[in-house]
Amino acid sequence: MYSKRHNNGELKSANNQSHTQKFRDVKHVFEKPSTKLRLIANGLTSDQISKCFNLAFFITAETKLTMFQFKTLHDIVFTKSRLFKAKLASIDLCYLYSKTKQGLRHMLVSCPVVSEFWNVFLEWSETLTETKLELSTVKILYNMVS
Numbered sequence: 001m002y003s004k005r006h007n008n009g010e011l012k013s014a015n016n017q018s019h020t021q022k023f024r025d026v027k028h029v030f031e032k033p034s035t036k037l038r039l040i041a042n043g044l045t046s047d048q049i050s051k052c053f054n055l056a057f058f059i060t061a062e063t064k065l066t067m068f069q070f071k072t073l074h075d076i077v078f079t080k081s082r083l084f085k086a087k088l089a090s091i092d093l094c095y096l097y098s099k100t101k102q103g104l105r106h107m108l109v110s111c112p113v114v115s116e117f118w119n120v121f122l123e124w125s126e127t128l129t130e131t132k133l134e135l136s137t138v139k140i141l142y143n144m145v146s
């Protein structure tokens with residue numbers, strides 16, 4: 001009815017162009033390699049980024065650990081903060097140290113309970129290897145120990 005009064009081909013063509021342009025705009029937004037940009041912003045080189053992604057698949061045969069490393073690299077771990085934003089948790093505070101929001105960095109590095117683990121790990125590593133490891137947040141988050 002509406003399309004019969006107007007030139008159907010032109011209308012369709014105009015709509016397709018509009019959809020195509022919208023698709024390009026949206027595609028452009030989603031195509032940015034946000035993970036790689038975030039890792040670069042954290043000071044990792046292209047070689048280190050490549051190692052991070054490969055490490056997740058050859059360091060262990062345990063699929064759950066591999067997937068956890070993969071999720072950490074892509075910053076898609078379901079922390080309390082993320083669950084709270086999705087309205088799947090009533091609070092966003094760390095369950096070990098309830099004074100701070102539990103984001104990924106807090107969960108894996110800066111939580112006082114986790115920090116104690118890293119201190120014990122560093123002592124153990126030093127006694128075992130007689131070399132002192134220097135761990136930064138980035139090294140811990142992206143498995144850059146060596």
Ligand SMILES: [Zn+2]
Nearest residue numbers: 094096097111
């Ligand atoms: Zn905590």
